[in-house]
Amino acid sequence: MLDAIELQVLAGGLRAACEEMGVVLIHSAYSSNIKERRDASTALFDADGQMVMQAEHIPVHLGAMPAAVAAVLDQTHAPGVSWILNDPFAGGTHLPDITVVTPVFAGESDQLIGFAASRAHHADVGGRVPGSMPADSRTLAEEGVVISPRPLDEPTIDELVARMRQPHERRADLRAQLAANHVGAVRLREIAGRLEQAGGTSLREATDAVLDYSERRTRACLAALPDGVREAEDVLEAPGGGEDLVLRLRASVEGERLVLDFAGSAAQHEGNLNCPLAVTLSACLFAVRVLTDPDIPPTAGAYRPIELRVPEGTLLNARPGAAVAAGNVETSSRIADLVLSAFGRAQGQGTMNNLTLGNPDFTYYETLGGGQGACTDADGPSGVHVAMSNTLNTPIEALEREFPLRVIEYALRRGSGGAGAHRGGDGVVRELQALADMTFSLIGERRLHAPHGAHGGDDGRPARDLLDGDPLPGKVTGTLSPGQRLRIETPGGGGYGDA
Numbered sequence: 001m002l003d004a005i006e007l008q009v010l011a012g013g014l015r016a017a018c019e020e021m022g023v024v025l026i027h028s029a030y031s032s033n034i035k036e037r038r039d040a041s042t043a044l045f046d047a048d049g050q051m052v053m054q055a056e057h058i059p060v061h062l063g064a065m066p067a068a069v070a071a072v073l074d075q076t077h078a079p080g081v082s083w084i085l086n087d088p089f090a091g092g093t094h095l096p097d098i099t100v101v102t103p104v105f106a107g108e109s110d111q112l113i114g115f116a117a118s119r120a121h122h123a124d125v126g127g128r129v130p131g132s133m134p135a136d137s138r139t140l141a142e143e144g145v146v147i148s149p150r151p152l153d154e155p156t157i158d159e160l161v162a163r164m165r166q167p168h169e170r171r172a173d174l175r176a177q178l179a180a181n182h183v184g185a186v187r188l189r190e191i192a193g194r195l196e197q198a199g200g201t202s203l204r205e206a207t208d209a210v211l212d213y214s215e216r217r218t219r220a221c222l223a224a225l226p227d228g229v230r231e232a233e234d235v236l237e238a239p240g241g242g243e244d245l246v247l248r249l250r251a252s253v254e255g256e257r258l259v260l261d262f263a264g265s266a267a268q269h270e271g272n273l274n275c276p277l278a279v280t281l282s283a284c285l286f287a288v289r290v291l292t293d294p295d296i297p298p299t300a301g302a303y304r305p306i307e308l309r310v311p312e313g314t315l316l317n318a319r320p321g322a323a324v325a326a327g328n329v330e331t332s333s334r335i336a337d338l339v340l341s342a343f344g345r346a347q348g349q350g351t352m353n354n355l356t357l358g359n360p361d362f363t364y365y366e367t368l369g370g371g372q373g374a375c376t377d378a379d380g381p382s383g384v385h386v387a388m389s390n391t392l393n394t395p396i397e398a399l400e401r402e403f404p405l406r407v408i409e410y411a412l413r414r415g416s417g418g419a420g421a422h423r424g425g426d427g428v429v430r431e432l433q434a435l436a437d438m439t440f441s442l443i444g445e446r447r448l449h450a451p452h453g454a455h456g457g458d459d460g461r462p463a464r465d466l467l468d469g470d471p472l473p474g475k476v477t478g479t480l481s482p483g484q485r486l487r488i489e490t491p492g493g494g495g496y497g498d499a
Contacts, residue, residue: 001201001209002201002206002209007209007210007213010191010195010206010207010209010210011053011210011213011297013187013191014044014052014053014191014207014210014297015055015297016187017044017183017184018042018043018044018053018055018184019042019056020183020187021042021055021118021183021184022038022040022041022042022055022057022180024176024179024183025040025042025118025120025176025177026038026040028175028176028180029120029172029173029176030168030169030173031122031166031169031172031173032123032394032399033121033122033123033366034120034121034176036392036394036398037366037367037391037392037393037394038057038391038392039058039120039365039367040061040118040119040120040121040177041055041057041058041061041065041118041119041120042054042055042057042116042117042118042119042184043116043117043118044114044115044116044117044184044188045066045069045114045116045117046113046114046115046203046204046207047113047204048073049066049069049070049073049115050066050207050211050299050300050301051065051066051069051299051300052114052207052210052211052299052300053297053298053299054298054299056390058119058388058389058390058391059282059283059336059387059388059389060279060282060283060286060328060329060332060388060389061093061097061119061282063281063282063283063284063285063286064092064278064279064282065099065117065119066278066300067091067092067276067278067281068085068091068092068099068101068117068119069091069101069115070091071085071087071090071091071149072085072091072101072149075149077103077112078103078110079103079105079110081103081151082100082101082102082103082151082152082178082181083100083101083102083151083152084098084099084100084101084147084149084150084151084160084174085098085099085101085147085148085149086098086099086125086145086146086147087146087147087148087149088140088275088276088278088279088324089276089319089320089321090148090149091149091278092147092276092278093119093276093278093279093282093324093328094143094324094325094327094328094329095125095140095143095144095145095324095325096122096123096124096125096131096132096133096144096365097119097120097121097122098119098120098122098125098147098174098177099117099118099119100117100118100119100174100177100178100181101115101116101117102115102117102178102181102182102184102185103115104184104185104188104189106189107189113188113189113192114188114203114207116180116181116182116183116184116185117184118177118180118181120173120176120177121365122164122169122170122173123166123169123363123364123365124144124164124165124166124169124170124358124363125143125144125145125164125170126144126145126164126165127142127143127144127145128142129356129358129439129441130165130356130357130359130362130363130438130439131356131358131363131441132144132325133325133326133354133356133365133441133443134272134325134441134477135272135326135441135442135443135475135476135477136239136240136271136272136476136477137271137272137323137325138270138271138272138323139321139322139323140321140322140323140324142323143323143324143325145160145163145164147160152178157171157174157175158171160174165358165360165363166363188203191203191206210297210299210301211299211300212301213297213301214296214298214299214300214301215301215302215304217292217293217296217297217302218292218296218301218302218303218304219256219257219305220256221291221292221293221296222253222255222256222257222258222305223255223256225253225291225343226253227253227255228252228253229250229251229252230250230251230252230253230342230343231248231249231250231251231342232248232249232251232338232339232341232342233246233247233248233249233338234246234247234334234337234338234341234449235449236266236273236315236330236331236334236445237445237446237447237448237449237474237475238269238271238273239273239475240473240475244448244449245266245269245273245315246264246265246266247262247265247316247334247335247338248262248263248264248265249262249338249339250262251339251343256305257305257307258288258305258306258307259307259309260284260306260307260308260309260339261309262280262308262309262310262314262316263309263311265310265311265314265315265316266314267314267315268313268314268315268318268319268322271323271326272323272324272325272327273315273326273327273330273331274315274318274322274323274324274327274331275315275318275324275328275331275332276318276324276327277310277316277317279324279327279331279332280308280310280316280332280335281308282332283332283339283388284306284308284335285302285303285306286336286387286388287335287336287339287340288303288306288339289302290340290345291339291340291343315327315331316335325443326354326443326475329352329354329367329388329389329443330351330352330354330443330444330445332387332388333350333352333386333387333388333389333445334350334445336387336388337350337387337451340373341452344454345454346373346374346375346380346420346424346451346452346453346454346455346457346493346494346496347373347452347454347493347494348370348371348372348373348380348386348387348424348425348451348493348494349369349371349372349386349451349460349463349490349491349492349493350387350445350446350451350491351370351445351446351490351491352367352368352385352388352389352443352444353367353368353370353442353444353488353490354366354441354442354443354444355367355440355441355486355488356441357403357434357438357439357440357480358439359436359438359439361436362402362403362404364394364399364403364405366393366394367385367389367391368393368428368430368488368490369383369384369385369386369393369427369428369490370383370384370386370425370427370428370463370490370491370492370493371383371386371417371424371426371427371460371490371491371492371493372384372386372424372425373425373451373453373454373493373494373495373496374417374418374420374421374422374423374453374454374457374493374494374495374496375422375496376422376496376497378422379417379422379424379425380417380423380424380493380495381425382412382425382426382427383412383425383427383428386493396410404434405432405434405435406432406433406435407430407431407433408431408432408433408485409429409430409431409487410428410429410430411428412426412427412428412429413426413427413428413429413461413489413490413492414426415461415492416460416489416490416491417460417461417492417493417495418450418451418457418458418459418460418461418492418493418494418495419457419458419495419499420453420456420457420458420494420495420496420497420498421456421457421495421496421497421498421499422457422495422497423495424451424453424457424458424460424492424494424495424496425492425493426492427461427463427489427491427492428489428490429488429489429490430487430488430490431485431486431487431488432485432486432487433483433484433485434481434483434484434485434486436482437479437480437481437482438479438480439480440477440478440479440480440486441476441477442465442472442474442475442476442477442486442488443474443475444463444474444475444488445463445474446460446462446491447462447463447464447465447473447474448462448474449462450462450491450494451491451492452494453494453495454494454495454496454497455496455497455498456497456498456499457494457496457497458494458495458499459494459495460491460492460493460494460495461491461492462491463488463489464488464489465486465487465488465489466486466487466488466489467484467486468484469485469487
C-alpha cells in the first residue's frame with residue numbers, strides 16, 4: 001500500500017518517463033513534422049493494456065492510443081519484438097498516425113510488466129496525394145498504406161517505407177519511435193526495481209493505486225457538477241457544398257458518472273469526415289479533462305466514470321473501410337466543441353486547418369493555430385492550437401530552408417475573436433508562396449459556421465482560404481505553380497458574457 005507522498009512520487013516518475021520518451025522521439029526524428037512541430041505522443045501501459053500514464057502531448061493521439069495497445073494485447077510477446085500499426089479500425093486513428101508498441105519485461109525474465117507506446121504523424125504514408133491527406137477521399141485505400149498490427153523489424157520497415165514517399169525520412173522516424181519506446185521500457189523496469197527495493201510493492205500494485213487515485217479524483221469532480229441532462233448540437237461542413245452533417249449530444253451527469261450519448265448524429269459519410277470509435281472516445285476524454293481538473297493523472301482510471309453511447313454506422317463510429325483522413329483532425333475537434341458547449345463553454349476555432357504540400361521530392365504537413373474561446377474570467381488566447389491539436393508551428397527559418405516554399409505573411413488576424421465581457425482569441429494569417437510545382441490539400445472547418453460564443457458573448461469570425469486572392473472551399477485538393485500564393489486566415493474564438 002502506498003501512502004499519499006509515495007503515490008505522488010510514483011505518478012511523477014511515470015510522467016517523467018513518458019516525457020523523456022517524447023524528448024527522445026522528437027530529438028531523434030528526421031522529419032520536420034516531428035522534430036519541429038512535435039506531432040507525436042508517448043504513453044506507458046500495464047500488462048493488461050491499461051494506460052498508467054501519458055505525456056502532455058497530442059490529445060487526439062493519447063485518448064486513442066489505448067486502442068492500439070488493445071489491438072496487440074493478445075499476441076504472443078517476446079523481448080525485443082515491437083509492434084506497428086496504423087489501421088483506424090484495428091487500433092489506429094488515421095493512416096499518417098503510426099503507432100509503435102513495445103512490450104516490457106522484468107529484467108532478464110519472461111514476465112510481462114507493461115508496454116511502452118509512441119504515436120507519430122508521418123509526413124507521408126503513400127496514397128494518391130503527397131502527404132496522405134486528400135481532401136476528397138472516399139475510401140481508406142486512397143489515403144495510404146494500411147498497416148494492420150504486425151511485428152516491427154528491419155525487413156518490415158524496408159517493406160513499408162518502400163510504399164511511401166521520402167522513404168529515408170519514414171525509416172528514420174520509425175527508428176526514432178523504437179528508440180523512444182526503448183527508453184520507456186528501461187524507465188518502467190527501473191521503477192519496478194525501486195519499488196521492490198523500497199518495500200516489496202509490485203509495479204502492478206503501485207500502478208493500480210495510481211489508476212484508482214485518478215478515478216477517485218474524477219468522480220469527485222463529476223459529483224461537484226449539478227446532476228441533470230445537457231444537450232448540444234453542432235455541424236460539420238460537408239465537402240463540395242453538400243448538406244451540413246449534424247452532430248447531437250445528450251450529456252447526463254448522474255452523481256459521480258457522466259454519460260455521453262450521441263444518438264441522432266449524422267450517418268457515416270461518403271467522404272472522409274468519418275472517424276473510428278477510438279477517435280470519438282479520445283475527443284470526449286479530452287473535453288472531460290477540461291471540465292474536471294487537468295491536474296488529475298491522465299490514466300485509464302480517470303476515464304472509468306465516463307460512458308459513451310455512439311451508434312455504429314454513424315459519422316462518429318464508422319464501419320471498417322470508411323475514409324477517415326479528416327475525421328481524426330476535424331470531426332474530433334467538433335466532438336470536443338460539442339461536449340464543452342453542452343457545459344456552457346465558449347468555442348475555440350474548432351479546426352486544425354490542415355495543409356499538406358508536396359511533389360516527388362518532398363512532402364510537408366502543418367496544422368495552423370487560431371483563437372481559443374474566452375472563459376468566465378479571462379480572454380481566450382490568440383494564435384494557439386486548440387482542443388485536439390497541441391503541436392507547435394514549423395519555424396519559418398526551418399520551413400524555408402528545407403522546402404521550396406516562402407512565407408509571405410504570418411501574423412495574428414486582429415479582431416477575429418468574438419466580443420464579450422471576455423473576448424475570444426484571434427486567429428492567424430498564414431500566406432505561403434510556392435517556389436516549385438506541387439500538389440496541395442487543404443482540410444478545414446469553421447469556414448461557413450463561426451465558433452460560438454457563450455452566455456451572451458459574440459461568435460468568432462469564420463476562416464477564409466484564398467489562392468492568389470480568389471476564394472477556395474475549406475476542403476480542396478489542387479496544384480500550385482511557382483509564384484502562386486496560398487493564404488489561410490484561421491477562425492477566432494467565441495467570446496464569453498455580455499460586453
